[in-house]
Amino acid sequence: MNQNIMRQLILFFEKKAFGVCAKIAEVLGISSNVIRLYFIYLSFITFGSPIIVYLGLAFLMNLKRYLRRNRIVLDTF
Template sequence: MEKVKYFVENQAFGVCTRLGEKFKISTSSIRLYFIYTSFITMGSPIIIYLILAFWMNIRRYLRQRNNPTVWEF
């Protein structure tokens, strides 16, 4: 079960995990929130989720660009 959970979290950008760590809330409750609100509002939280995932990837890219490793010189 842990392998499946790790695979899904890697493929799903890690947004729920990051939000859980930031606000000190369990990751599973955040995932359930996204699922329930997606059904109730017909998918609008999915757009928010994708925006957050995009923002996290941009931040990671900018950090790597500002702090190059020894091998990138």
């Protein structure tokens, strides 16, 4: 049961939290694992400030998705 909970937690983070790294990797044309690895290294070196950048990028991605969805809804009226 404990492994099932851990697997669900890992799947949640892969689906939700790693979207920013995957998008950056897609734009740059490199593996998302490399981006994640550098993000972890930078977090340790700079004492967590990349986390603030990461959360800002995640917010912008969600905002962009929200605006697209509303534009589609507004266009139908």
